[in-house]
Amino acid sequence: METGRVASPMARTGRTTSGSVLDDAAPLAEVIRGDLVESVHLGHLVVLDPAGRPVVQVGNPTKPIWARSSLKPLQLVAMLRAGLELPDRLLALAAASHNGEQFHLEGVLQILASRGLGTGALQNTPDLPLYPPAALEWHLAPLGGGPGPASLAQNCSGKHAAMLVTCLAQGWDIETYLSPEHPLQRAIRATILELTGDAEVVMHTTVDGCGAPLFSTTLLGLARAFSTLGAAPTVDVISHEARVGRALSAHPDMVGGTGRDATLAMEAVPGLVAKDGAEGVYAAGLPDGSAIAFKVLDGSARARPAILAAALRAAGVAGLPGVYPGGLDGLGRVPVLGGGRSVGEVRAVFADAYEGRR
Template sequence: MEPLAIVTRDGYIESIHYGYICVVNSSSHVLYNLGDLNTKIFLRSSAKPIQAIPLIQSGAAHEFNFSNKEIAIACASHSGQKIHQETVEGILNKLDLNESNLHCGIMTPYNDDENKKLISSGKSPSVFHCSCSGKHSAMLALAKFRGFSIDDYESIKNPIQQEIIKTVAAFTDEDPNSIPTGIDGCGAPIYLMSMNKIALSYARLVMHSQTEESPYYHACKTVFDSMTQFPDMVAGDNEFCTELMKITKNKLIGKVGSEAVYCIGIKEGSLGICIKIADGNERAIYPVVIHTLKELGILSNHEFNSLKHWYNPVLKNNLNEVVGKILPTFSLNLKTQKPLSLGAKYQ
């Protein structure tokens, strides 16, 4: 682990966030890494773009006439806005299914405006508000297309989950039978993998999306194009993933996962990046993501300036006074980062 970001209060270091960064190309060559690249983490929702590939590769997306907007929400951790709810409901209508078939669970929408509307209406949240409902509707489509049970589509024992894990294995050079799995917050399987293999999966996704002779070309190009054409579907208003892809305009895809995981696939050079904040605190992940892209020379000055409010977010007290900042502190070119001490003055 290396120190990646600090929290300051009146110029003094109050907290330090440690973590890992790995940057690889599609040949599995590690270009940069901070921390042990063999450290294993759960992908969480960063897995969704890879999990969506079998939907397209199988022919299910074609059979059920999925639009790119619907593919985008299959890759999403959406914020529960009306457009997200309607898109997921539209997918279920195509499948002749309804909300009772979704096994993702119910959660409060994390879009503030939508949550306020829900409270003022006196209505309860539904499965359509769940940030993973797009992924689950895609899994239902794959199960229905294959003729497998839709009653336990989210179970690791269901053949569609085995199909998905084989795709994950193909993109990471792993044995599908040797990948440890857990249960994600939405009830679907999630994979425990090393940082370099996770980064490789994103490098492979963007590589296949640009390689017409690849058997994965159509599926990966569809995922990449869907996420970059409809970034609003991937997260929502004022959300980092949406803003990053809007501002960078077709350069990359980015997807956050719970417990402060972030993965990026960069078109130029077919690079994959995996970042993990060890303590799972999301407040540190976005400054670290932007600093990583800045150090790699991916962001133009205009793009960087457009994302600056995510780069050094300020901390305010109850009186709305600025009392501190979150600051990235690392360099990709240094294997050992400068030592940091709590309570030290930070220049």
């Protein structure tokens, strides 16, 4: 096992509320401009082999983190266990941080309509579509009744629509579905603890950007959970975990959309289950049970594609059937621009050491 450790001045001075996430942080990626390293992204990362053993470890993946939207596939498992029933395409949307493209918005309306609900039942934070062309289209011809921010257009609307439908399937109140004490949120919490294998003591609770309860995990636990999701369709096609894994890998366009790295990664690697999260988080599971999880400590999304591609290679994707190497190469290529042309790159610093190791 390889472990990088870097002392943090901020951690030493104690000027944080938890102090822990900075401890042992190590470089994950460098930003190279010309022939100099301009910036460095620190963080934590783990790659698990099919047996669940860490084969690559950078920093300390046992620190509690907010996994943000990387938790959505786990939340979806809990909803399926509670009676949610949707076609796979809409299940993928229920675990999405979608672009707000027309097909995403229409899918959310389909989820709501399956139980006779309208967009007024959604309680997620109003916003505009993430994808600029979709935001322009929203302004010109909004599905939500006006050109401004709306819950339907916000990237978590698929998850919230599925939460509402799950509540109705169980006869639970839909007005309070965002309360941490609501039966749905208690079920989600228990499912996250089960799938991650994290100790309950490391679980903290807060509110995510969309307004839903957010539960902390460790990166090691998150990787274990995605290992289960990635391998489940190959061993048990009827389990809830298998349905989630199959839905995401079969419908990557619903999980993100045009140009999104989670979508591109799942298109390049058949059977991959991948989900990005805000503030530099990522998790992915492969059909053989290998898995990865990482967090970029500065919260930047800039380095995520390069780190993701390198971590997937370290997990052995090159040896899996049907992998499109060009797609993986394109995913990991993050140019640094000067005057509108490439003058450097964002490079995962552990890439060379683990290229082709499996």
